[in-house]
Amino acid sequence: MKQFLNIFLLIAILGGCASQMQKESEIEQRELYDQSKLAKQLEFEQQAKEQDDFARQQDAVREQQERLAKQLELDERQAEEFSSAEIVPIEENQLEEAEIDEVADARSQLDQTLLAKRSIFFEYDRFDIAKEFIPIVEAHANHLIRNPEMDIIINGHCDTRGSREYNLALGQRRANSVKRAMLLLGVNDDQVRTVSFGAEKPVANGQDEESHARNRRSDIIYESTMLP
Amino acid sequence: MNFLPSLRVLIGVFVFIISCSAFAQLTIDVIGGGQDRIPITIVPFSKEKNFGEASKIIASDLELSGLFKIKKLPENSSSPARFQQINFPYWREEGAENLVIGEMNNLENGKYRVRFRLVDLLKKKQVLGASFEFKPTQIRQAAHRIADLIYEKLTGDIGVFSTKICYVVKKGKVFEIQVADADGFNNKVVHRYSEPVISPRWSPDGKKIAYVSFEEKKPIVYILDIYRGKRKVLASFEGSNSAPAWAPDSKSLAITLTKDGVSQIYSIRSDGKGLRQITRNQSIDTEPNFSPDGKYILFTSDRAGGPQIYQMRSDGRGKAKRLTFEGRYNVSPRYSPDGESFVFIHRSSGQFNVATQDLSSGVVQILTSGDMDHSPTFAPNGKIILYATEIGKKGRGILAAVSSDGRIKRRYSIRKGDVREPAWGPILTK
Secondary structure (H helix, E strand, O other), rough: OOOHHHHHHHHHHOOOOOOOOOHHHHHHHHHHHHHHHHHHHHHHHHHHHHHHHHHHHHHHHHHHHHHHHHHHHHHHHHHHHHOOOOOOOOOOOOOOHHHHHHHHHHHHHHHHHHHOOOOOOOOOOOOOOHHHHHHHHHHHHHHHHHHHOOOOOEEOOOOOOOOHHHHHHHHHHHHHHHHHHHHHHEEEEHEEEOOOOOOOOOOOOOOHHHHHHHHHHEEEEEEOOOOO | OOOHHHHHHOOOOOOOOOOHHHHOOOEEEEEEOOOEEEEEEOOOEHHHHOOOOOOHHHHHHHOOOEEEEEEEOOOOOOOOHHHOOOOOHHHHOOOOOOEEEEEEEEEEOOOEEEEEEEEOOOOOEEEEEEEEOOOOHHHHHHHHHHHHHHHHHOOOOOOOOOOOEEEEEEOOEEEEEEEEEHHHHHHHHEEOOOEEEEEEEEEEOEEEEEEEEOOOOOOOOEEEOOOOOOOEEEEOOOOOEEEEEEOOOOEEEEEOOOOOOEEEEEEEEEEOOEEOOOOOOOOOOOEEOOOOOEEEEEEEEEEEEEEEEEEOOOOOOOOOOEEEOOOOOOOEEOOOOOOOEEEEEEEEEEEEEEEEEEEOOOOOOOOOOOOOOOEEEOOOOOEEEEEEEEOOOOOEEEEEEOOOOOOOOEEEEEEOOOEEEEEOOOOOOO
């Protein structure tokens, strides 16, 4: 489009030279024809390139999935080992490099357990994230930062009391506050989408406080098959 | 999980008017009656047995309004069809005051004709008389029309027996929008899907219903032309699209969108174009409802912490005025048809109830005493408020109605399913 605009501009400028108008306009038309042919050629090449890129991306995604699947298997085993490991107290300055790595590993294991948790629960008519759920949000945020190709949807939910429309708005706020926290932690905006289901998808159907509490939540859902 | 899409297609067959199923119909019981009910005696119309018993439908309508006392017919009583046939001393002896008589006939054009008269037995005068033709399938409509005329003559208010209501029925995982006559009969499914649907709203001309469906895994606002069975997307912006409210001229709607983050109210033309923002806040603004003159909207906002009801100009100019101050949870406002008050859901001591508030005096009246009432909607004459409530431990939804003075209560029962989100349709002008 830009090319065409430039050509038109060129024509306009050249058109200004009255003396050579007739002759030059013929040349211009030929140039115009050549240029449009070139543009078509470029466009075609671009499309071909895009198709190639897409195929390459698909391959990369497949590879990544396989790699992740293997990694997950490994992590699962490590997590089991970790949870059954004996805890030995250590003195200050006792750490050696290898051991520091182990601590880092342990932290990543902790992240794995946190990542298995996908629901943030809320108080009645509230949408702020309670302290106890911040580590879960952080773990998912870190996971998304490490894996910028991953996308999530956060679904906001409410208990079944009160107005359905107000609950829909409140559910949106619950989803939004988890998203906002993740963005503050450094997650890309385009990795996180939010949807509210209000009171329409309760997980508990009772009318007691326990059921209501289970329904007031934001669920984190990974869009790809590459689950953490 | 691959079977899911095909299953969705199966269940999610999008249906328009399909024939009524008698079992899924709502039946109404009057729970509390008014104190000074108008006595009325309705004699079976002559030859009505061949046409569907109009007199019984009329009696049922008037009885369910809670304003009439239907007198039992004496055994072996005569059935006068014309004024001259009325034995006045006999009916006075029986204690009758207002008498309805009529006759029905077959016409050569295949239609039926009904003639009826309302007679004041004290004054021995006809106070109302009319005749009209209708198609054989319209017997209920004809009877509702007669009930409206009688109601209007004797109470001075507009009758709403000929109007329609719509509501959502949840049956297992399937959600339906049904349209029915105001007495619950003649119910038809106009939308059926395996994902939730909320907020059905009648267009002011009674031809369309705007609603919010989650069938695309997010809330989207649709407009369904119920008689043509045509549906279109009104709003499918990023985030939630919900809370449709028709402007009185049917040309535009107010909706709630979250495309810029928090729920805000916008105006949109009914063709889905001309989006314009009405509220601008960092708080939830939702559940818009237009005043009868279209100049104002009521809406719910949590700008003061909890949800409260506000009023502002529908063009978005000026400041919003907070209207509710009693309690910490006031939601779902709807103007009364005369624009002088509004109905809403008020929470106090853990109960959610239907309440009205006078716009000029601010006086609040709580009308119901259930635990969990939702979605109040005025009948177009402003005399009755239909709402959803819950019964039993699991909170099964049913519909109920209360007169705007709180004296008359009725319950709409259904054998199966969970009924919610009622909306009372407009009076249709011919």
